[in-house]
Amino acid sequence: MSGLRVLVPVKRVIDYAVKPRVNRAQTAVETANVKHSMNPFDELSIEEAIRLRERKVPIQEIVAFSAGPTKSQDILRTAMAMGADRSIHVVVEDKDPQLEPLGVAKLLKKVVEEQKSDLVILGKQSIDDDASQTGQMLAGLLGWPQATQASKVEISDKTVTVVKEVDGGVETVKANLPMIITTDLRLNEPRYASLPNIMKAKKKPLEKKTLKDYGLEEQPRLKTVKVTEPPPRKGGVKVDDVDGMISKLKELGAL
Template sequence: EAVRIKERGQATEVVAVSIGSVKSQDTLRTALAMGADRAILVKTDAVVEPLGVAKVLKRVAENEKADLVIMGKQAIDDDCNQSGQMLAGLLGWPQGTFASKVEFADGKVRVVREVDGGLETLLLSRPAVITTDLRLNEPRYASLPNIMNAKKKPIDETTPEALGVDIAPRLKVVCVAEPKGRAGGIKVDTVAILIEKLKNEAGVL
């Protein structure tokens, strides 16, 4: 989406950022091949919680003087769906989450977001934070020449420590347990027995 915004002449530069180990360079190379201008790797082998991610991205956004931060709505590992909202809170910027459409108008950003009851449209002043929904656009594939060119582009590296950010864990996992398996159903002979079981055993009446 950031590349599309730039292609429409509504952005001057796209900077891709990732936080993680050296393996994260592969993701950044893909971003460069798809059209990002620069890439920044905040290198760490530690497990970074959502608040840590937000704090790191806050410092990067401030250093880069970003006008718009676009990120996924939730991580694929812990499924937290927190970093974008925390980043907006730390920066004091408006936010549009679960965006399925992003448009620029009169110096503002119009975000159509998906909510349980349908679609909600927000008008955000910039700078702003947007988290994306699956239906925002069709992902494009990088061409082979662009993939080869991306391998030659430098990736700026830094660390949380160099940025002055403390990413020490604030959470402790007490336990992880699978949900109980569903018990098999039973047959009853009369409606009276069914009502009695629903009332006394299932507790739904």
């Protein structure tokens, strides 16, 4: 098997440890002066691509890709510090129409064709919109097999074996390359980038592009009408016995 060309899309999102707040206009989540980082599921994807190489799977190149504002370069540098060989950044500023999952999938299709990628490993979802659609849409557009929510990946020759998370257990699937894989939390534990690798990442190629470079001018299909905080949860009540519990449930209309 010749060397694989692996594409790993990554996204800049509000850090998972930050509690999001709705902005004053109630049009979106407040992002100004809020810590951002790489989407956790995308960290798993970068880590898995690197581990495949470390397990002697013949990988010619690992390319990290992101579409987003200028600050998205930070997560691409992180991906390269972890072990990606180079990166591509499609600049989409906050003032520009924002890409939806289908738009991202169309863009990734163009990138896959341009880079002649054999394998795309991406997070099963991003923690900002939780859409969990891009990988499946990309597989549909390319006509490639897919394995979602991967917890284990093995490659032998051109055959990929994936253990994937399903309700109540796991499922093992096999497919031939080229292929789309989306990652789940049990797949691995991402490494921390060492200081020497962070310094080396500054010298690795980071190519800047625009949607027009790929012949795309994506317009949103959805309009956010209003964003509000969830209502505060009400406190629980204590009951003395089973009869009291049944009475309370009837009172609340649950029975």
